[in-house]
Amino acid sequence: MKSFGEYVGKFGDAVLKDNVRCLQMNMGYVCNLSCRHCHVEAGPDRREMMSMTVVKDCLRFIESADINVIDITGGAPEMNPNLRGLIRGLRKLKPAASILLRSNLTILNEPKYAKLPGFLQENNVDIISSMPCYLEENVEFQRGKGVYSQNIKMLQKLNRLGYGGTGPKLHLVYNPGGNFLPAPQNELDFAYKESLGERFGIVFNNLYTITNAPIGRFRADLEKKGLLEGYMNLLADNFNPANLSRVMCRNLLNVDWQGRVYDCDFNQVLNLPIAVRDNYIGSITAKDLAGMPVKLGNHCFTCTAGAGSSCQGSLNNKAG
Numbered sequence: 368m369k370s371f372g373e374y375v376g377k378f379g380d381a382v383l384k385d386n387v388r389c390l391q392m393n394m395g396y397v398c399n400l401s402c403r404h405c406h407v408e409a410g411p412d413r414r415e416m417m418s419m420t421v422v423k424d425c426l427r428f429i430e431s432a433d434i435n436v437i438d439i440t441g442g443a444p445e446m447n448p449n450l451r452g453l454i455r456g457l458r459k460l461k462p463a464a465s466i467l468l469r470s471n472l473t474i475l476n477e478p479k480y481a482k483l484p485g486f487l488q489e490n491n492v493d494i495i496s497s498m499p500c501y502l503e504e505n506v507e508f509q510r511g512k513g514v515y516s517q518n519i520k521m522l523q524k525l526n527r528l529g530y531g532g533t534g535p536k537l538h539l540v541y542n543p544g545g546n547f548l549p550a551p552q553n554e555l556d557f558a559y560k561e562s563l564g565e566r567f568g569i570v571f572n573n574l575y576t577i578t579n580a581p582i583g584r585f586r587a588d589l590e591k592k593g594l595l596e597g598y599m600n601l602l603a604d605n606f607n608p609a610n611l612s613r614v615m616c617r618n619l620l621n622v623d624w625q626g627r628v629y630d631c632d633f634n635q636v637l638n639l640p641i642a643v644r645d646n647y648i649g650s651i652t653a654k655d656l657a658g659m660p661v662k663l664g665n666h667c668f669t670c671t672a673g674a675g676s677s678c679q680g681s682l683n684n685k686a687g
């Protein structure tokens with residue numbers, strides 16, 4: 368198999384950082400779940416959490432940069448005690464910015480977090496939640512027993528708060544349950560809306576399809592089953608050069624719980640930090656990053672295969 372670098376050289380120009388418009392903050396690897404596909408290998412035994420010092424340095428970066436989207440992820444970011452402080456700080460700084468929280472939803476059912484949905488709604492925080500299928504069996508295969516019914520309960524509660532309707536946006540994420548590429552995003556968007564609407568009265572804005580990256584727990588699972596090489600070939604065989612100009616790392620900066628910066632969450636997991644002199648969010652400006660080459664590797668085939676993939680779904684099939 369040819370390397371991703373060889374494909375880039377053959378089909379396109381180098382991938383360079385453009386204006387950074389989105390800061391993706393990984394609040395740490397602690398999570399109440401241990402999903403099979405988790406690329407950060409999050410779980411209840413992890414201890415990494417972003418401190419308030421790093422949160423404040425992120426806020427300073429956001430203030431000085433042209434950031435209009437803040438994408439909060441983890442682990443389960445709800446389990447970081449600095450989440451509310453971050454959101455209050457963001458709203459003070461950027462009243463009109465889009466703030467997205469990636470939630471597994473089950474965590475919001477725990478009594479400790481019962482008031483969090485209301486807080487998120489009041490602060491106009493959009494929610495993006497992974498829902499690997501609209502059918503119970505497939506969700507529980509990836510995420511564990513009992514997850515499906517908890518997700519349904521929470522989606523209904525969020526709808527009552529106005530999410531997915533007149534209030535903040537509510538998006539769902541589909542990722543394949545194995546070593547195959549996602550079906551077209553618009554088709555799945557329709558199927559999810561029909562199924563969840565008819566059976567549970569649930570409404571949501573968009574369904575995003577995300578291709579599984581061959582890293583973390585998913586990679587280990589493929590290796591164990593002898594399927595890794597075949598999956599890498601599938602991604603490479605479906606390389607679509609048109610996606611090179613649309614990959615999310617051109618406009619996104621990812622920061623880990625310690626404040627180190629990367630081109631994306633995958634590069635964070637693979638420990639491929641951006642090669643700036645002092646790789647810390649408090650020491651850099653957006654200008655330091657403009658024009659820098661993105662650190663690429665064979666995992667990047669994930670983003671360019673077929674319809675393309677990003678943290679906000681397919682690259683050429685946005686659901687609106």
Ligand code: SF4
Nearest residue numbers: 398400402405442471
């Ligand atoms: S995929 Fe999300 S919900 Fe599942 S273990 Fe990883 S961070 Fe937690």
Ligand code: SF4
Nearest residue numbers: 614616631633667670
């Ligand atoms: S894996 Fe990361 S660095 Fe590679 S193309 Fe995708 S977003 Fe860019």
